[in-house]
Amino acid sequence: MINHSKNILLVYPRIPKNTYWSFSYSLKFIGKKSSMPPSGLITVAAMLPKHHRIKLIDMNVEELQDEHLQWADAVFTSSMIIQKDSLEEVIARANKFNVPVVAGGPYPTQYYDQIKGVSHFVLGEAESGVLDAFLSDFETGKAKKAYARVSIRRRPVEKKIDEQELEKLVTFFGKDADIKVAETRPSMSASPIPKYDLLDMKKYGSMAVQMSRGCPGICDFCTIPSLLGHEPRVKTADRMVEEFEAIYNLGYRGALFVVDDNFIGSIKKAKDVLPKIQEFQKQHNFPFSLYTEASLNLARDPELMKMMRDAGFNMVFVGIESTDEKVLKAMNKHPNLRRNIMEDVRTIQHHGMEVTAGIIIGNDNDPEDICDKIFDFCQKAGIPKAMVGLLTAIRGSEMYERLKQNGRLIGDGDGDNTHNFQLNFRPLPGKDENKIIKGYENLLARLYDKKGKNYFERCKVLLDNIEPNPKSTRRIRLTELRAFGMSIWMQSYRSSYRSFLVEAALNHADLLPEAVALAIMGRHFRKITHNALKAHSINHYIQERYESFRAQADEAWQTKKAESIEWYNNLVEEKDAFLRRARKKISKLPVDYRPRLLRNYERIALSLNSMI
Numbered sequence: 001m002i003n004h005s006k007n008i009l010l011v012y013p014r015i016p017k018n019t020y021w022s023f024s025y026s027l028k029f030i031g032k033k034s035s036m037p038p039s040g041l042i043t044v045a046a047m048l049p050k051h052h053r054i055k056l057i058d059m060n061v062e063e064l065q066d067e068h069l070q071w072a073d074a075v076f077t078s079s080m081i082i083q084k085d086s087l088e089e090v091i092a093r094a095n096k097f098n099v100p101v102v103a104g105g106p107y108p109t110q111y112y113d114q115i116k117g118v119s120h121f122v123l124g125e126a127e128s129g130v131l132d133a134f135l136s137d138f139e140t141g142k143a144k145k146a147y148a149r150v151s152i153r154r155r156p157v158e159k160k161i162d163e164q165e166l167e168k169l170v171t172f173f174g175k176d177a178d179i180k181v182a183e184t185r186p187s188m189s190a191s192p193i194p195k196y197d198l199l200d201m202k203k204y205g206s207m208a209v210q211m212s213r214g215c216p217g218i219c220d221f222c223t224i225p226s227l228l229g230h231e232p233r234v235k236t237a238d239r240m241v242e243e244f245e246a247i248y249n250l251g252y253r254g255a256l257f258v259v260d261d262n263f264i265g266s267i268k269k270a271k272d273v274l275p276k277i278q279e280f281q282k283q284h285n286f287p288f289s290l291y292t293e294a295s296l297n298l299a300r301d302p303e304l305m306k307m308m309r310d311a312g313f314n315m316v317f318v319g320i321e322s323t324d325e326k327v328l329k330a331m332n333k334h335p336n337l338r339r340n341i342m343e344d345v346r347t348i349q350h351h352g353m354e355v356t357a358g359i360i361i362g363n364d365n366d367p368e369d370i371c372d373k374i375f376d377f378c379q380k381a382g383i384p385k386a387m388v389g390l391l392t393a394i395r396g397s398e399m400y401e402r403l404k405q406n407g408r409l410i411g412d413g414d415g416d417n418t419h420n421f422q423l424n425f426r427p428l429p430g431k432d433e434n435k436i437i438k439g440y441e442n443l444l445a446r447l448y449d450k451k452g453k454n455y456f457e458r459c460k461v462l463l464d465n466i467e468p469n470p471k472s473t474r475r476i477r478l479t480e481l482r483a484f485g486m487s488i489w490m491q492s493y494r495s496s497y498r499s500f501l502v503e504a505a506l507n508h509a510d511l512l513p514e515a516v517a518l519a520i521m522g523r524h525f526r527k528i529t530h531n532a533l534k535a536h537s538i539n540h541y542i543q544e545r546y547e548s549f550r551a552q553a554d555e556a557w558q559t560k561k562a563e564s565i566e567w568y569n570n571l572v573e574e575k576d577a578f579l580r581r582a583r584k585k586i587s588k589l590p591v592d593y594r595p596r597l598l599r600n601y602e603r604i605a606l607s608l609n610s611m612i
Contacts, residue, residue, distance in 0.1 A: 004139040005051045009072035009099075010198075012038035013079050013086035014059040018528065018535075018592040020387055023205060025524035032205040034060035039194060039208045039259065040078040040105055044126055046192040049135065054198070059086060061203040069097045074119075074138070078105035081394070081413070084115075085595060091117040102134070106227060110395045111412070112146070113172055123148040123169075125213075125228070127186035133178050146173040149182040151229060155218070161226060161401055185228070188212065188235045196246050206255040207288075209243045211235055211273065215261040217295065218332045218398075219319070221360070224261045226396035232265030237276035244280050248287055256288035263294040263316070267304060274304075278311040291315035295335040299344035305351035309469055314514075315354040317387075318345075323377045326365045331399075345381045349465040354514075357383045361440045362391035364428050371443040378447060379454065382461030384518055385525065386447055390440055393425050421536045441533060448522075448529035455522045456500040463508045463515060497522075535593040538585045539600060545578050546604045553611050568612075575612050579605055 015034075017024035023035040038058050045054055055071070057064050069075070075094045079087045084107060094101045100119035108115055109123045120143050122134050128149040137143040148169055152162045169179050191210070201207065212234040215224050235243075247256070264270050281288065290313040298305060298316065308316075320341060321333050328336045345355045359374055367373070378386045392413035393400040403409040408426040421441065427433050448455055497519055504515035552571065579601075586597045 004049075005053065006073040006139070007071055008048060008052050008054050009068055009075045010038075010041045010045055010054065010056045011064060011075050011077050011090050012041050012056075012058040012060065013077060013083040013090055015080075015083055016085075016592045018532065018590065019082070020385075020525060020528055022528075023521070023524055025527045026520045027205050029520045029523075030205060033203045034058065035205045036208055036257065037196075037199050037201075037204050038078065039210060041076070042194040042196060042198055043191060043210075044076065044078065044104070044131065045195040045198055047126060047131055049139075054195075056198040058199075059090075061200065064090065064093065066093075066097070069094055069099055072097075072099050074100050074102055076102045076104070079103070079107045080105065081107045081111065083107065084111075087115070088117075091115070102138075104131075106223075109148075109227065110223065113168075114412070120144070121146040121148075121173075124150070125186055127190040128182055129186075130178075137178075144173075144176050144178050146177040146179065148177070148179045150179065151182045151185055153225065153229065157398055157401075158225065161396070161398070165226075165396075185214070185231070185233065188233045189239070191235075193239075193243055193246055196250055201247075201250060201252045206257050207247050207252055208257040208259050209240065209247070210259040211240060211263070211292075212260045212265060212269070215265050217262065217335070219321075220330075220332050220398040220402070221391065221393070223394050223396040228261060232262065232269065234266055234269040234273065237273045240273055241276050241280050244277070244288070248284060253287045254289065256290050258290055258292040258313075260292055260294070263292040264298050264301075264304065267301060271304060271307060274307040274311050278307070281312045286312050288312060289314050291317070293317035293319075295319065296339065296341065296344050297335040299339075299347040302351075305348060305353070309352040312469075313353055314469060315356060316348060317356045317358065318348070320345075320357040321360050322363065322366070322370070323373050324365065324367060324370060327363045327370075330365050331360075331363065342377065342381050345383065346465055349382065349462065350467050352467045352469040354385075354462060354466060355381070355383055356385040357387065359386055359388045360391050361388060361443065362423055362427075362436050364431070366436075371439040375443055375446050379458055380461070382458055382463075382465050384455060384458045384462055385521060386458075388440075388443060388447065390420055390423060390437075392420065392423075421532075421539075441536065444529050445533060448526045450526065450530060452496045452522055452526055455525065456496045456519075459500060459515070459518045459522070460503065462518070463504060463511055466511070466514075468510045531590055531593055535589055535597060538582070538589070539597055541585070542582050542597070542601060542604060545582070546608065549575055549578070549608055549612065571612055575608055579608070 015022055027033065027035060041056065045056065048054060055068065057068055075090065077087060077090055087107065091101050095117050101117065102120045102122060103115060103118045104122040104126065108118070108121055112121050112123065120134060120138070122130055123146065124130055130147045130149045134143060134147045146169070150162065150166045150169065152166070153159055166181065169177070173179070212232050213228045214230055214232045215228070216230050216232065218225065290311065292313065294316050296318050298318070319333070320336065321331065322328055323341060325337065348355050357378070361371065361374070374388065393403050393409060394413050400409065403425045409424070410426060411424050413420070413424050421437050423433055423436070427436065446454060501515060501519065504512055508515065556567070582601055586594055586601060589597070
């Protein structure tokens with residue numbers, strides 16, 4: 001009798017700590033290791049047959065040990081593009097122990113042709129039938145290289161992208177694949193309750209419950225439609241409460257991210273779910289402070305905002321992207337067009353929800369003073385956490401295909417759109433990339449200045465604008481007291497910090513817990529920004545000195561100066577001293593900032609050593 005039981009090791013690769021999204025510096029205040037659990041993997045875990053033995057290693061909260069790999073019959077991974085370096089490490093280590101690697105998630109789905117060492121690719125949504133097909137073959141030892149279910153969208157430009165992707169998949173994997181066209185995307189009812197019991201919840205700053213997939217928007221820079229489609233597929237209200245109860249029964253209390261590509265992709269369905277969430281929250285004395293992401297047209301529905309507030313939502317991430325009408329029109333950001341964006345932000349704030357914003361710099365239509373306009377907007381609107389990033393073309397987006405067809409695409413992005421100081425496409429004629437990058441640098445330096453003055457000014461505006469929730473969802477527990485104590489200890493020397501907390505205590509006593517949380521987040525944003533700008537400055541220094549050495553060497557050969565032994569020895573000595581200084585500068589940066597710089601350093605060192 002064949003034993004189909006397997007030891008399945010679920011591994012979630014490390015997310016770099018050098019981005020705003022990591023919240024690494026603020027997590028230290030509350031004694032947590034990661035901001036968010038690996039929701040995709042624990043959902044896959046719930047889909048695996050019961051006869052398999054399962055272990056989860058989230059590399060963001062614990063180390064992947066050799067004994068884990070020695071135990072495993074297979075390693076299942078899920079990853080985003082920003083995790084690619086860590087994924088490569090996982091693959092290499094699994095390969096060393098001859099453990100097959102099964103890769104899924106957004107990054108492998110879009111960049112499978114760039115990932116080496118993977119035994120099997122399971123691409124797209126697991127609930128589409130693709131995971132069941134793989135498992136059936138895997139258990140009998142007949143697993144193919146790749147499994148995919150491709151959905152073809154209707155809009156001509158999107159249909160072309162999807163058909164090209166289907167052709168590419170079939171060509172790349174050949175006959176060693178199970179690739180089919182899916183007529184529909186899977187219902188959310190096909191997605192099981194994730195195995196939250198696999199998590200050590202004490203290590204996370206937040207839990208997450210996925211409510212829907214898909215977004216009706218057609219933003220040309222976004223890859224969500226290619227991955228998950230346009231039609232919002234929403235879980236039922238009863239199902240959402242089941243997941244809330246599962247997390248509650250495991251003892252978790254605190255922040256809970258309601259995961260949506262767009263919470264109000266279907267306003268009707270959102271309104272169907274919210275009363276049940278509110279009922280659960282009331283019955284359990286509001287154990288969760290909820291937050292989500294939504295489009296700006298949320299501000300046009302007072303009933304919906306009230307329902308969200310009453311259910312315990314206190315923050316919403318909004319893709320503002322730009323304050324310029326021409327830019328918004330060019331990127332198909334329709335919900336933001338012909339709107340007073342400032343007033344919309346204030347309207348959401350007046351309903352008790354903080355607005356966190358996504359903003360993009362480097363658009364073709366950006367006016368010369370766009371960075372000044374963005375800075376002024378954030379200050380006046382009271383948006384403390386402004387996630388400002390350079391425009392990056394990602395596979396699957398309409399923008400990526402357009403730039404590729406026009407010969408402007410330089411390479412693929414790395415997923416770090418908040419601190420990557422380089423465009424992966426050529427700007428339009430008349431646009432200076434160096435000027436764009438410089439403007440972006442200056443914008444970050446002003447938004448998150450070292451003393452925190454501008455950040456705390458935005459916090460003050462927010463506290464003035466936001467209406468306190470009649471049912472406060474931020475409880476004062478041991479974690480919050482610890483955070484407050486550490487905040488006082490680590491930041492009280494800053495006058496801007498002291499004056500902000502004093503003013504908050506005097507004028508907004510009911511919002512003081514929120515003020516403390518904002519102060520803690522501010523330290524994270526300032527540290528990340530400062531280190532990122534420093535890393536970019538070092539990279540610029542290395543590149544500049546390299547060009548200088550190249551120019552000196554070229555001139556020397558042309559003028560025969562290089563024939564002078566004394567001149568040559570001096571140049572070698574100067575070159576070696578530069579390489580030592582550059583290496584030392586890199587070594588002083590936090591660990592997660594070094595890999596990209598070291599790759600550039602090694603390339604330049606090799607070139608200089610062969611040249612001089």
